[in-house]
Amino acid sequence: MIPKSLIDVHEIPAEITGLVKESVINTFASIIGSEPDYVEQSEQASSLNGIIGNIAVFNQHHTLSLMIVIPRETALKLSEIFIGVEIPFESDDMGDLVGEISNILAGDVAANVETVGFRGQSSLPTATRGSDLTLFLPNKPPTEKMKFTGFSGDFWVNMALSESR
Amino acid sequence: MGKVKALVVDDSKIMRSAVKRALDQLMLADFEYVEAMDGQDALNKFNDEIQIMFVDWNMPNMTGVEFSRTVRDQGGNDHIPIIMVTAEKSMGKVDKALNEGGANEYITKPFTADKMHKTISRYFDDEGNIVGEECEEEEEKSFFQSILKS
Numbered sequence: 221m222i223p224k225s226l227i228d229v230h231e232i233p234a235e236i237t238g239l240v241k242e243s244v245i246n247t248f249a250s251i252i253g254s255e256p257d258y259v260e261q262s263e264q265a266s267s268l269n270g271i272i273g274n275i276a277v278f279n280q281h282h283t284l285s286l287m288i289v290i291p292r293e294t295a296l297k298l299s300e301i302f303i304g305v306e307i308p309f310e311s312d313d314m315g316d317l318v319g320e321i322s323n324i325l326a327g328d329v330a331a332n333v334e335t336v337g338f339r340g341q342s343s344l345p346t347a348t349r350g351s352d353l354t355l356f357l358p359n360k361p362p363t364e365k366m367k368f369t370g371f372s373g374d375f376w377v378n379m380a381l382s383e384s385r
Numbered sequence: 386m387g388k389v390k391a392l393v394v395d396d397s398k399i400m401r402s403a404v405k406r407a408l409d410q411l412m413l414a415d416f417e418y419v420e421a422m423d424g425q426d427a428l429n430k431f432n433d434e435i436q437i438m439f440v441d442w443n444m445p446n447m448t449g450v451e452f453s454r455t456v457r458d459q460g461g462n463d464h465i466p467i468i469m470v471t472a473e474k475s476m477g478k479v480d481k482a483l484n485e486g487g488a489n490e491y492i493t494k495p496f497t498a499d500k501m502h503k504t505i506s507r508y509f510d511d512e513g514n515i516v517g518e519e520c521e522e523e524e525e526k527s528f529f530q531s532i533l534k535s
Contacts, residue, residue: 323494
């Protein structure tokens with residue numbers, strides 16, 4: 221369903237974004253026990269004090285990059301829910317946790333997008349923590365930003381679809 | 386309660402702790418843990434004292450499926466249950482882990498203690514021993530006994 225060349229593709233197909241949205245809701249519901257709400261037409265915060273999980277679902281033709289953007293307060297609440305105790309935001313364990321959440325999300329995304337013909341595997345996750353972070357998404361590949369709000373707080377999932385090289 | 390040595394393999398320390406916590410909650414056995422952070426590390430730590438293994442899939446150096454396949458190819462360990470504990474969910478992946486990798490069970494993350502129990506309880510008897518080991522020991526005993534008698 222996705223053409224091999226993305227030269228003329230300006231938006232990520234709605235089927236893919238819909239499935240990623242579903243995966244985000246399912247993943248965070250299974251972690252925090254309640255479904256987060258998707259927030260329509262929201263703007264991303266101009267600067268972030270938080271932690272970002274990066275992961276991709278890819279095959280030989282295309283890469284769907286996912287960026288899970290978690291503000292500090294949301295990350296602290298997530299750690300309490302996931303592990304049973306709040307872990308220090310500045311700790312290596314926090315990076316490990318966000319990496320693992322990214323991993324779980326990518327697994328769900330990979331299973332979901334396979335149903336529409338995007339058969340891929342997950343990359344290994346990475347995590348970046350900082351304050352006053354500004355997020356840049358590339359201009360050329362089609363991208364999408366999604367905001368969610370839930371029991372644990374607000375978070376965003378940004379995605380970019382590109383040709384694999 | 387029987388003592389069981391478990392190998393827990395995951396590049397995430399948090400997930401290794403989650404697996405151990407779930408197992409301790411279940412009280413199926415008195416677990417002693419050996420931890421490894423990827424398939425290669427697990428291969429270095431695997432020995433004949435290990436009685437059950439909990440293995441992640443996506444790891445650097447060597448994946449969980451590669452580790453599982455390598456261990457099975459060594460031979461003599463088909464009685465050791467390998468439980469894949471992974472975020473990979475598609476049916477093709479489940480099939481790959483169980484058939485190519487030689488894993489016995491598959492549990493997806495995030496998991497609850499209840500899900501873990503449903504997946505692994507059949508591998509334990511009421512005394513907290515791994516099922517199958519006793520049967521093997523009994524078979525060995527009767528085999529040697531039959532040699533001694535002859």
